[in-house]
Amino acid sequence: MPARIEDYAMIGDCETAALVSKGGSIDWLCLPRFDSPACFSALLGTVENGHWSITPAKPYSSQRSYVEDTLVLETLFTTETGTAAILDFMPPRDGSSNLVRIVEGRHGHVDFDIDLVMRFGYGRNVPWVSHGEAGRLTAVAGPDRLTLQSPVELKGQDFHSKATVTVSSGERLPFTLTHSASHEEAPTARDPEAALQQTVFFWREFVSRCPPVNSYTPIVKRSLITLKAMTYLPTGGIVAAVTTSLPEKIGGLRNWDYRYCWLRDATMTLMAFMNLGYLDEAQAWREWLMRAVAGTPEQMQIMYGVAGERHLPEWEADWLEGYENSRPVRIGNAAAGQFQLDVYGEVADALAQALRLGLPPHPRTRAISRVLLSFLETAWRKPDEGIWEVRSGPAHFTHSKIMAWVAFDRAARLAKDAGGDIDGARRWRSIANEIHADVCRNGYDEEIGSFVQAYGSKVLDASLLQIPLVGFLPPDDPRVVSTVEAIEHRLVQNGLVLRYETDLSDDGLPGGEGAFLVCSFWLCDALVLMGRYADAKRLYEKLTALCNDVGLLSEEYDPVDARMLGNFPQAFSHIGLISTALNLARSEGPAEERSQKDEKEDVG
Ligand SMILES: OC[C@H]1O[C@H](O[C@H]2O[C@H](CO)[C@@H](O)[C@H](O)[C@H]2O)[C@H](O)[C@@H](O)[C@@H]1O
Numbered sequence: 001m002p003a004r005i006e007d008y009a010m011i012g013d014c015e016t017a018a019l020v021s022k023g024g025s026i027d028w029l030c031l032p033r034f035d036s037p038a039c040f041s042a043l044l045g046t047v048e049n050g051h052w053s054i055t056p057a058k059p060y061s062s063q064r065s066y067v068e069d070t071l072v073l074e075t076l077f078t079t080e081t082g083t084a085a086i087l088d089f090m091p092p093r094d095g096s097s098n099l100v101r102i103v104e105g106r107h108g109h110v111d112f113d114i115d116l117v118m119r120f121g122y123g124r125n126v127p128w129v130s131h132g133e134a135g136r137l138t139a140v141a142g143p144d145r146l147t148l149q150s151p152v153e154l155k156g157q158d159f160h161s162k163a164t165v166t167v168s169s170g171e172r173l174p175f176t177l178t179h180s181a182s183h184e185e186a187p188t189a190r191d192p193e194a195a196l197q198q199t200v201f202f203w204r205e206f207v208s209r210c211p212p213v214n215s216y217t218p219i220v221k222r223s224l225i226t227l228k229a230m231t232y233l234p235t236g237g238i239v240a241a242v243t244t245s246l247p248e249k250i251g252g253l254r255n256w257d258y259r260y261c262w263l264r265d266a267t268m269t270l271m272a273f274m275n276l277g278y279l280d281e282a283q284a285w286r287e288w289l290m291r292a293v294a295g296t297p298e299q300m301q302i303m304y305g306v307a308g309e310r311h312l313p314e315w316e317a318d319w320l321e322g323y324e325n326s327r328p329v330r331i332g333n334a335a336a337g338q339f340q341l342d343v344y345g346e347v348a349d350a351l352a353q354a355l356r357l358g359l360p361p362h363p364r365t366r367a368i369s370r371v372l373l374s375f376l377e378t379a380w381r382k383p384d385e386g387i388w389e390v391r392s393g394p395a396h397f398t399h400s401k402i403m404a405w406v407a408f409d410r411a412a413r414l415a416k417d418a419g420g421d422i423d424g425a426r427r428w429r430s431i432a433n434e435i436h437a438d439v440c441r442n443g444y445d446e447e448i449g450s451f452v453q454a455y456g457s458k459v460l461d462a463s464l465l466q467i468p469l470v471g472f473l474p475p476d477d478p479r480v481v482s483t484v485e486a487i488e489h490r491l492v493q494n495g496l497v498l499r500y501e502t503d504l505s506d507d508g509l510p511g512g513e514g515a516f517l518v519c520s521f522w523l524c525d526a527l528v529l530m531g532r533y534a535d536a537k538r539l540y541e542k543l544t545a546l547c548n549d550v551g552l553l554s555e556e557y558d559p560v561d562a563r564m565l566g567n568f569p570q571a572f573s574h575i576g577l578i579s580t581a582l583n584l585a586r587s588e589g590p591a592e593e594r595s596q597k598d599e600k601e602d603v604g
Pocket residue numbers: 240256257258262264265333334335387388389390391572
């Protein structure tokens with residue numbers, strides 16, 4: 001049985017990532033990319049689906065943390081006979097992908113059991129394992145090869161590779177697992193100690209550019225490192241999470257594959273990077289975006305593979321029993337074929353912000369924006385699947401229309417700022433005004449005194465918290481105030497915000513889910529704008545207390561059973577953590593910048 005979600009920590013090399021449990025077991029690793037088939041899938045099944053544990057042979061307690069300002073994980077094991085630590089990390093690539101584990105004796109001695117079970121193809125393919133000289137072990141199946149280099153000789157037993165080893169004070173035992181294509185020559189093993197220095201240097205250099213954010217600096221830095229680890233360095237793409245199918249409800253079927261690049265999640269990540277001054281990452285992402293969306297706007301997808309791939313068919317790995325029996329385990333994501341209107345607004349907003357924050361204009365941005373806006377001119381009237389990617393068919397989601405307004409609003413501002421394109425500015429502003437009126441007429445329900453999930457519906461939705469955040473209406477507008485209050489009243493469970501009322505609306509899926517964490521951060525942001533600082537701070541502190549011992553958040557949290565749910569770690573949640581910290585810490589935070597007054601009267 002896998003560990004609880006919060007008992008995992010992530011290590012990664014900005015091309016893929018692994019999850020390590022508190023007990024020293026690596027239960028998830030896809031190679032060579034985030035979205036490649038996993039070779040360790042115990043997270044979604046059993047150890048027979050692949051894992052690599054190095055665990056004390058006798059009863060132990062463990063404590064862990066990242067080595068300061070890095071993604072090097074240190075797990076300290078204490079047993080009756082002594083203490084020993086494991087340093088787990090994935091060094092920046094030098095052509096091949098390496099997972100390094102250094103076992104270090106600290107006091108007395110500790111006996112460790114090592115169990116390496118390699119199963120390619122998401123836990124199904126048993127490789128041919130051969131034992132070479134000096135602790136070298138090679139596993140091959142189909143296109144993949146794993147090579148383990150270590151001073152310890154592992155022995156084959158029931159398709160596991162095993163050893164028991166004693167580590168004494170002052171001793172260091174390095175293990176390096178290298179992935180390569182099976183048809184190529186195996187790469188020479190990397191020096192693990194030098195790799196450790198390079199990894200520490202890489203992360204420290206990256207995080208040294210993070211500005212102080214009051215008392216929130218340590219958690220902001222941790223989130224920044226987490227987001228960076230979810231960027232695919234070769235292309236600039238950003239994944240929504242490094243896992244698939246961690247359930248939104250234990251035993252439920254809301255299990256999805258997040259190892260792809262959603263324009264929505266990625267643009268929000270980009271905003272977090274930019275707001276902390278990380279313009280290089282923003283630039284890399286914008287280049288990625290320009291390549292990914294190239295083509296006709298009708299063909300623009302809401303998500304892509306990390307290199308911009310469009311074909312992400314969804315299928316089920318039926319040999320995996322699922323996390324705590326939460327089936328199915330899905331690979332790929334059918335949401336890739338959905339029409340989600342809000343994405344245009346998110347992209348427009350991020351590109352406008354990029355220019356405002358000093359990113360030099362991209363030669364193709366304007367052309368692409370023009371084509372997308374012409375498409376959106378008629379498309380905004382169509383129903384869509386919305387930010388929550390419902391599987392019940394399209395509807396006129398209020399949030400989607402608001403984000404279509406954002407697209408035209410930002411375009412009008414840019415046209416005006418970019419040297420007097422008065423005609424363009426007029427045209428975009430008049431469409432923005434039309435959408436604005438449409439939303440205020442159809443998206444607000446007088447009877448319940450709140451904006452609602454979709455035109456004509458009575459259901460509340462946390463995405464409506466974006467209304468003041470994107471500047472659609474000012475935070476003191478009575479309709480905004482009453483919407484925020486209605487959400488606080490109806491969507492907050494044990495202090496955390498649910499996405500919407502799953503029991504009142506048909507999203508095409510049975511069963512409920514936990515509280516979607518980014519929504520609680522949005523509530524904090526709205527409260528800041530409304531001047532309710534004490535309430536915002538209280539909620540923020542509650543949220544940051546949900547981070548696990550190494551500062552990571554999943555997508556959702558079960559407000560009743562008090563445990564993490566959903567894919568892990570999730571970019572959305574860490575974006576929320578960073579952005580709300582900035583809003584609380586700065587008198588003029590990102591929420592206030594984004595929500596600059598509507599310019600309805602400006603161009604006429
Ligand atoms: O709720 C059903 C949908 O859930 C997933 O989407 C969610 O995650 C996305 C990535 O973080 C996010 O962009 C979206 O807003 C969330 O609703 C899943 O990926 C979808 O396939 C599924 O329909």
